Amino acid sequence: xxxxxxGQEIEGKPYTxxxxxxxxxxxxxxxxxxxxxxxxxxxx
Ligand SMILES: [Zn+2]
Numbered sequence: 580x581x582x583x584x585x586g587q588e589i590e591g592k593p594y595t596x597x598x599x600x601x602x603x604x605x606x607x608x609x610x611x612x613x614x615x616x617x618x619x620x621x622x623x
Contacts, residue, residue, distance in 0.1 A: 583621050584610035598622075 580589050583603040593604040594611045598618050605611040614621050 580604050582606040582610050584613050 580593065581587065582589055582593075582605050584605060587606050589604060589606045593606070594608060595602050595604055596611050596614060597603075598614075603614060603621075605614065
């Protein structure tokens with residue numbers, strides 16, 4: 580799977596965050612924080 584923010588392939592255990600009933604995956608805590616700040620920017 581790919582990181583929702585930076586698009587990199589995630590190796591190992593992803594960081595996850597649920598937003599409006601959908602779970603998103605991230606490569607790092609930094610990407611997860613970025614998503615939380617502006618989720619609309621990263622949801623297509
Ligand atoms: Zn990332």
